[in-house]
Amino acid sequence: MADPADRTEARGFAEAAEGPVYGFDPVVVEAVIQSLVAGDPARARQHVADLHPADVADLLEWLSADERRGLVEAMRQDFDPEVLSELDDTVREEIIAQLGVQSVAAAVAELDSDDAVDVIEELEEPEQREILDAMPAGDRTLIEESLAYPDDSAGRLMQHELVTVPTFWTVGETIDYMRQSADLDQEVLPEVFYDIFVVDPMHRPAGTLSLSRLLRTRRPVPVSDLMETEMNLIPAVMDQEEVAFLFRQRDLVSAPVVDDGGRLVGAITIDDVVDVIHEEHEEDIMRLGGVREDDLYSAAVDTTRRRFAWLLVNLVTAITASLVIGLFEATIEQMVALAVLMPIVASMGGNAGTQTMTVAVRALATKELTPTNALRVVGKELLVGGFNGVLFAGLTGLVAWAWFASPALGIVIALAMIINLVVAGLAGTTIPLMVERAGVDPAIASGVVLTAITDVVGFFVFLGLGAWLLL
């Protein structure tokens, strides 16, 4: 077998042209596990030495808890702080506990302030305190300043390291300042940046200047002539979801963050926003699926506990639906065909409602559905429900008639289908709107309320019509 570490390095043009060459190499995973099992952690460490921190983080997440402990122990001497910032929360907590306060504090101090905050904000209060106390005072202050802002706010996302210049400087002075800073001490400038912030004497942003603009301009030009004064100022308390919306809407790469007094306190860059967009989407999908948190890496017991609550709510709605069926016990006793067919009406209502709800929940999240156009959207969904209701009424009516040789039963299921699909269209749009107005994320609660309604209506209308028209 070729050495997998060599394999990952050999990325020439030929390979690049062949197709995807990124993502994780199973051969490396295999080699790491084998080295660990063989009791050779030094060799395992060697296999991961040349990987990108994000890939190391993925690898750590993939390993079993035991294998992970072994690899972290092997990597302890030169644990890359960047790996910490790329890890999933559950796994990160585990590794932080294993590494210990001193090592983590040293690692966190090496990160940019935004990544450092990201690593420690999820920890328990006392653990957070311990790590902060073990850090150099300068780094600690910046992190504490960020932690003072609410969870999921722009203040938590921003980095404090940024390049600011006064309004009266020229292009030449700005370039000279950056060159000198680089000569004296790397720490003054951020590692990578895209915009320079021009500030007034009160340290309030007067304009932003992209590096590509700066580089195109001759030295004597004052920055105040070049800078973009129509800025997208982000209040430090703004919610990160709002920040992500703004970056996407305006195609931003970085934006200045200001405090209550309008003073520049930091900058948010696109890489952090990409993570936010990813997190928020993850949250939406999980919530729509009835999962509270990303629990791929949690232990089975924790996952069971987290999912239990949601299933309990569903049990209550399922029992409610059964109570409705219970009202028609006598009817079913006389005509068992009704019991056989009743799940069809309920299920079709649930599916049609879920389609509508999915569109509505997404449109609310992307601000495409608002009170302004809500009425039009609801009206359209009622129409769609009606159209599909008629189509499926015909289909299921024929099936029921053929199956039980009863045209009347066909008519009953057809009527029930139309009613339930129209109700599904109505409920699929109005429930998310009402849930959002109540201040709750529509992705969380809409699904369960929706299926409760389509089940109850489906069973009630079908069995009720059956009792009325058939017996």
Place this chain on the structure above:
Amino acid sequence: MADPADRTEARGFAEAAEGPVYGFDPVVVEAVIQSLVAGDPARARQHVADLHPADVADLLEWLSADERRGLVEAMRQDFDPEVLSELDDTVREEIIAQLGVQSVAAAVAELDSDDAVDVIEELEEPEQREILDAMPAGDRTLIEESLAYPDDSAGRLMQHELVTVPTFWTVGETIDYMRQSADLDQEVLPEVFYDIFVVDPMHRPAGTLSLSRLLRTRRPVPVSDLMETEMNLIPAVMDQEEVAFLFRQRDLVSAPVVDDGGRLVGAITIDDVVDVIHEEHEEDIMRLGGVREDDLYSAAVDTTRRRFAWLLVNLVTAITASLVIGLFEATIEQMVALAVLMPIVASMGGNAGTQTMTVAVRALATKELTPTNALRVVGKELLVGGFNGVLFAGLTGLVAWAWFASPALGIVIALAMIINLVVAGLAGTTIPLMVERAGVDPAIASGVVLTAITDVVGFFVFLGLGAWLLL
């Protein structure tokens, strides 16, 4: 009422500190609609004149078809090409048809090549041809080159405008080149850029150089000393989902795109990738909800047609479940309580399975679930299904016992619940894995197969155990 156009301009620090100030202003929407209704399109146009193109696009999407036509007519004289690139596909096609070939060709020619491709790639072949033919030859060639790459490939996403310098240049020469290009003709350089690409004589990338690095360095230093040679080269044929994964994983802001021969043909920037991430997530959520496309802006008839196919598949599975119930007609006739309770078992299985499936589908999309760790994940989900199965078996068993005063019925539903929740855990993980292996997006097909299984197993096990143990 204050003039809404004035309102949107008045964004001082006080407002910025108060919270979200971005996103759409309903007052502007109202004012635009009123102006259109009042037959004053010039005034409507004035209201949108100062808006960001992305906001104008949102506004156009929100208006009814008639209002939209009126506003586009009013804006025809100076229609901002950027607005076209920000529009949703459905609405864009409508507006392109209204503006006509000549206007659209002129507008597209003004866009960066990546945005231009984005605007016309969704059009029908003949319409595309017409617009291309009406464009200046230079712009047309670039766009045709991009269109030659497959749909959703890196070649479609990249922009051709980029800054390249030879390996033997110094920092000073590079800066002088950019200043001269800016003096001579703006078109040579992209509007905004973040990296400079250093190329060898064959025009193959030798390294990348971030502007922030360039600006920090003194003039005599050769770019070859500064450049990053570990590049993330993107083959032009790479799928955009793969590109998005790479950008997120490596925190990239721009990356070089190479052709088969390894020559640099363009660059992809983060703003386009953010759109891809957004699109791909949208697609995932929609597919999980049984919706094929974002159909908020489609006419009711089109939406009905698109959703019909999915509902038809669901009808087939619902009928299959009914066939299973039909096997037990005689049993139900003897004991109607079974018909009353049977939806509970099926519904709980469906919900538990959906939870598991959601986690699995997401993990597959983010490459966190792979053949390497599949067995462990499946094992864990079986455990979770077992744990929750036992918990809910206890609960529903007690409910059934109390309701129908039959301990035996309680035992039957409890056993059925355990079995169905374990099956749900198994199906929720293995189905997405199998669907993915079959080369289909697991978000599309997993849900319907899953509920088919949990319904069939739920009804069969519950009614079967009932027939066996109770009668």
